[in-house]
Amino acid sequence: MPSLKDLKNRIGSVKNTRKITKAMQMVSAAKLRRAQDAAEAARPYAERMTAVMAGLAASVGTSNNAPRLLAGSGADKVHLMVIMTSERGLCGGFNTTIVRLARAKIAELTAAGKTVKILTVGKKGREQMRREYGHLFVGHVDLTEVKRVGYANARDIARDIVARFDAGECDVVTLYYNRFQSVISQIPTAQQVIPAKFEGAAPVAASYDYEPSEDQILADLLPRAVATQVFTALLENAASEQGARMSAMDNATRNAGDMINKMTIVYNRSRQAAITKELIEIISGAEAL
Amino acid sequence: MAGTLQFDLVSPERRLASMAAVEVQIPGAEGDLTAMEGHAPVLVGLRPGILRASGAQGASAYVVTGGFAEISAAGVSVLAELAVPLAEATAEMVDKLLAEATKAPTDAASKDAADKTVADLTALKAALAAH
Numbered sequence: 001m002p003s004l005k006d007l008k009n010r011i012g013s014v015k016n017t018r019k020i021t022k023a024m025q026m027v028s029a030a031k032l033r034r035a036q037d038a039a040e041a042a043r044p045y046a047e048r049m050t051a052v053m054a055g056l057a058a059s060v061g062t063s064n065n066a067p068r069l070l071a072g073s074g075a076d077k078v079h080l081m082v083i084m085t086s087e088r089g090l091c092g093g094f095n096t097t098i099v100r101l102a103r104a105k106i107a108e109l110t111a112a113g114k115t116v117k118i119l120t121v122g123k124k125g126r127e128q129m130r131r132e133y134g135h136l137f138v139g140h141v142d143l144t145e146v147k148r149v150g151y152a153n154a155r156d157i158a159r160d161i162v163a164r165f166d167a168g169e170c171d172v173v174t175l176y177y178n179r180f181q182s183v184i185s186q187i188p189t190a191q192q193v194i195p196a197k198f199e200g201a202a203p204v205a206a207s208y209d210y211e212p213s214e215d216q217i218l219a220d221l222l223p224r225a226v227a228t229q230v231f232t233a234l235l236e237n238a239a240s241e242q243g244a245r246m247s248a249m250d251n252a253t254r255n256a257g258d259m260i261n262k263m264t265i266v267y268n269r270s271r272q273a274a275i276t277k278e279l280i281e282i283i284s285g286a287e288a289l
Numbered sequence: 290m291a292g293t294l295q296f297d298l299v300s301p302e303r304r305l306a307s308m309a310a311v312e313v314q315i316p317g318a319e320g321d322l323t324a325m326e327g328h329a330p331v332l333v334g335l336r337p338g339i340l341r342a343s344g345a346q347g348a349s350a351y352v353v354t355g356g357f358a359e360i361s362a363a364g365v366s367v368l369a370e371l372a373v374p375l376a377e378a379t380a381e382m383v384d385k386l387l388a389e390a391t392k393a394p395t396d397a398a399s400k401d402a403a404d405k406t407v408a409d410l411t412a413l414k415a416a417l418a419a420h
Binding site for chain 2: 048211
């Protein structure tokens with residue numbers, strides 16, 4: 001049975017924890033709004049880009065000399081998985097859900113006899129996967145110092161991916177990230193970027209003239225399309241991370257409140273018991289005289 | 290009075306302009322062109338340069354690089370990898386792009402393209418200095 005003093009200290013420390021989690025929740029809420037705005041601002045570009053690419057891909061993609069980024073390398077032996085997670089912890093199941101999806105995919109691919117390579121973005125996922133899949137790592141992108149992901153970050157990652165593809169290091173590239181749906185729900189998503197797929201986009205009318213030629217524009221735009229997809233994924237991930245952290249911290253704050261209530265009851269009971277005990281001692285002492 | 294067309298300029302990070310314009314001058318990969326209402330639909334690759342739009346609310350100019358413009362009878366949407374209002378553009382910015390373009394590994398096929406980019410950027414720098 002902890003003493004009154006111990007209980008009081010414990011309540012005090014839980015109260016401090018609650019203050020911290022509450023503050024983190026509010027910071028995340030503010031950051032979430034900013035991340036959502038950024039994702040919103042990037043949407044028109046990504047949508048137009050996908051629509052145009054879908055149109056171009058539909059008209060050029062069938063020919064024999066289609067760019068390799070679109071047609072693929074002709075094999076699907078080596079898969080590069082780009083696993084995007086957060087740089088910081090305390091965000092609930094955010095990283096675990098991505099890693100779980102990636103793990104399932106790795107198991108599936110290895111069972112099918114494919115080679116898997118992993119490029120990690122964000123150190124939390126890397127930490128989770130290091131022990132099991134450390135030998136598959138081929139690179140890491142550190143965004144610790146980046147306060148707000150910009151297009152430049154995405155472009156660097158995309159360049160890295162395209163360079164690896166051009167060098168024949170991989171045949172298929174897939175991004176793993178959390179798509180933001182709401183504060184309480186983020187959907188782990190796998191998105192194939194090479195060979196490029198433009199599903200679900202309404203292609204623009206095919207009656208365009210092209211300047212320079214169609215395939216030249218396509219060749220120029222494909223690396224940009226990869227960068228755009230990476231950028232969208234980074235932004236979605238950033239919003240999801242803040243959303244996940246917000247709900248995790250909300251839960252933590254509520255749990256701390258419950259804990260404080262329970263401990264306060266125990267504290268009051270034992271204080272009452274101590275008083276009663278003292279009274280009994282005094283009364284029985286007086287009676288004995 | 291000429292009719293207007295819808296002009297949109299978006300970069301990956303934000304939408305820079307969305308307005309009704311009378312004419313839009315675009316630095317196309319194979320030369321400048323001006324789009325007005327009723328233009329034939331065309332997809333144009335961009336070269337680094339200055340894009341100008343003029344409309345009822347006055348004229349505006351932007352420095353754009355990389356991307357494409359989609360022109361149809363009713364509007365122009367420009368998707369540029371980098372786009373900044375002309376007033377905010379600096380020579381340092383172009384210098385940075387130049388440095389990037391010159392150091393890029395150039396195999397035989399991409400050599401011409403890289404040379405062209407460098408030439409375009411140099412021209413853009415001169416235009417900025419004159420501005």
